[in-house]
Amino acid sequence: MPTEQVGVIGAGTMGAGIALVCTRNECPVILLDANQAVLDKARSYIEAALEKDVQKGKISEQQKEESYQRVCFASDMQELASCTIVIEAVPERLELKKSIFSSLTEICASDALLLTNTSSISITEIAGGLLNPERILGFHFFNPAPVMPLIEVIRGKKSSQENVEKAYQFACDLGKVPVLVADTPGFIVNRIARPYYNEALRILGDRIAQPEQIDTIMKRAGGFKMGPFELQDLIGIDINFATTESVYSNFFHEGRFKPSRIQQRMVQAGNLGRKTGEGFYDYNK
Amino acid sequence: MTTTNRIVLVTGASPLHQELKHIAESNGYHVIDMDQLAEYKEQIELAIEVNSLDPEAKKATIQELDSTLAAHVPIVATSLSVTATEIASWATVPDRVCGFGTFVPLVERELIEVAPALQTNSYTLEQVKAFMQSIGKDTAVVDDEVGLVFPRILSLIINEAVFTLHEGTATCEDIDIAMKKGTNYPYGPLEWADRIGLDEVYAVIRGLHHDLAEERYRPAPLLRKLVLAGRVGQRSGQGFYTYEEQEVGQR
Numbered sequence: 001m002p003t004e005q006v007g008v009i010g011a012g013t014m015g016a017g018i019a020l021v022c023t024r025n026e027c028p029v030i031l032l033d034a035n036q037a038v039l040d041k042a043r044s045y046i047e048a049a050l051e052k053d054v055q056k057g058k059i060s061e062q063q064k065e066e067s068y069q070r071v072c073f074a075s076d077m078q079e080l081a082s083c084t085i086v087i088e089a090v091p092e093r094l095e096l097k098k099s100i101f102s103s104l105t106e107i108c109a110s111d112a113l114l115l116t117n118t119s120s121i122s123i124t125e126i127a128g129g130l131l132n133p134e135r136i137l138g139f140h141f142f143n144p145a146p147v148m149p150l151i152e153v154i155r156g157k158k159s160s161q162e163n164v165e166k167a168y169q170f171a172c173d174l175g176k177v178p179v180l181v182a183d184t185p186g187f188i189v190n191r192i193a194r195p196y197y198n199e200a201l202r203i204l205g206d207r208i209a210q211p212e213q214i215d216t217i218m219k220r221a222g223g224f225k226m227g228p229f230e231l232q233d234l235i236g237i238d239i240n241f242a243t244t245e246s247v248y249s250n251f252f253h254e255g256r257f258k259p260s261r262i263q264q265r266m267v268q269a270g271n272l273g274r275k276t277g278e279g280f281y282d283y284n285k
Numbered sequence: 286m287t288t289t290n291r292i293v294l295v296t297g298a299s300p301l302h303q304e305l306k307h308i309a310e311s312n313g314y315h316v317i318d319m320d321q322l323a324e325y326k327e328q329i330e331l332a333i334e335v336n337s338l339d340p341e342a343k344k345a346t347i348q349e350l351d352s353t354l355a356a357h358v359p360i361v362a363t364s365l366s367v368t369a370t371e372i373a374s375w376a377t378v379p380d381r382v383c384g385f386g387t388f389v390p391l392v393e394r395e396l397i398e399v400a401p402a403l404q405t406n407s408y409t410l411e412q413v414k415a416f417m418q419s420i421g422k423d424t425a426v427v428d429d430e431v432g433l434v435f436p437r438i439l440s441l442i443i444n445e446a447v448f449t450l451h452e453g454t455a456t457c458e459d460i461d462i463a464m465k466k467g468t469n470y471p472y473g474p475l476e477w478a479d480r481i482g483l484d485e486v487y488a489v490i491r492g493l494h495h496d497l498a499e500e501r502y503r504p505a506p507l508l509r510k511l512v513l514a515g516r517v518g519q520r521s522g523q524g525f526y527t528y529e530e531q532e533v534g535q536r
Contacts, residue, residue, distance in 0.1 A: 217398060218438065221434075
């Protein structure tokens with residue numbers, strides 16, 4: 001069983017989900033957030049998820065209690081000093097992440113594994129200029145973290161082989177399926193999935209087929225679980241657009257990653273998908 | 286299905302050929318090939334042409350069908366690498382030409398896309414839809430562009446996976462695992478390419494690049510090389526993965 005003391009920074013949807021994954025796999029975890037309201041919400045979320053595990057008969061009442069006790073909630077980064085592994089899951093802003101890792105390199109032991117859950121920022125850039133950059137790696141969960149089995153373990157330019165192996169093993173200990181990726185824009189999934197959205201948008205723009213028809217074709221001819229437009233509505237059209245823009249920009253504007261004007265207009269109109277009630281489909285009905 | 290003595294012709298070098306022949310026969314059609322064209326020319330109800338990789342051969346076949354078959358007989362051609370409109374332009378009776386497109390294995394396709402050319406008449410389109418229905422496939426009618434919808438989108442996903450592989454970003458296996466476990470794709474893009482045939486995928490991308498002339502449709506150089514080397518996937522025993530002899534043609 002893993003004996004690592006894990007710290008998770010950022011108690012939003014991702015961070016809370018990651019903390020839940022840790023405790024379900026018997027890893028003690030400190031969940032850190034500067035915002036008390038966010039921490040409280042994460043606490044109720046974890047409690048409710050563990051309660052559901054009991055109701056489904058997956059764990060006993062006592063196991064639930066033990067799991068819950070394994071999670072500590074903190075708001076001061078100094079409390080992460082004892083952590084041997086820290087996973088950062090704060091919003092995708094380079095300066096914010098850099099300042100967090102800069103503090104961590106001082107607070108944690110010099111051989112602590114420092115992981116970032118970024119989906120779009122270069123690991124090499126986050127680690128750039130910091131002490132012991134060989135211990136900084138990407139550790140990319142997929143949303144929702146407790147459900148999706150994949151973790152992309154991303155090797156920054158200066159990450160060491162030893163730490164790559166340690167992170168890989170840690171992902172296995174968490175019951176996840178890890179894959180190894182070099183530090184490139186979009187890593188594997190966000191890059192290779194780009195044409196699923198971009199080309200569907202292009203086909204729409206060229207009036208070859210309509211969103212509903214394209215979704216039907218991809219499901220019934222291709223066996224995909226969800227069509228590209230349904231999926232954009234689910235993910236959030238703004239999130240999807242931002243990912244495309246990031247990959248496009250980080251590949252220095254290679255033509256095949258070019259974002260779609262149709263998607264941009266949806267974002268500008270505030271039609272972001274399910275979360276706003278309207279996207280490519282209408283959810284207000 | 287007890288349709289008997291209905292004769293369709295299937296021709297062209299694509300893995301679709303054998304599967305279409307098989308599925309048509311199991312739905313009661315008598316399926317003939319090109320060298321029986323003269324013998325059966327009065328009885329053929331519909332002709333299907335499925336060459337994706339060689340436009341010259343495709344053109345020659347379409348012209349031979351067009352000059353031999355009566356003017357009302359539909360000629361249905363894969364529009365995976367050239368548009369249906371261009372295919373129809375090769376015929377003297379262009380209104381009986383219609384495009385369609387899909388990938389093997391057909392058993393996994395509930396629905397097949399049909400793309401009428403600008404010239405296709407409504408009688409032809411109805412005949413094509415009725416034929417697809419008669420072999421148990423629903424149809425979606427889409428506008429005419431190279432690769433239609435599903436083959437086009439999937440081919441570009443595969444193309445991006447090949448770029449990713451060739452750059453050394455991750456291994457074949459990890460790329461496939463990531464796309465299945467991270468986004469619920471039914472297959473990883475590289476194993477999928479091996480199942481479809483790399484030549485079929487390459488034909489779609491090359492056709493888009495030729496017709497639309499944009500950088501976004503540039504074929505991954507490794508994909509092109511694998512096709513030239515004859516490593517087209519399961520069918521040839523080697524593609525992105527290597528297959529044991531007993532697996533070839535099995536999956």
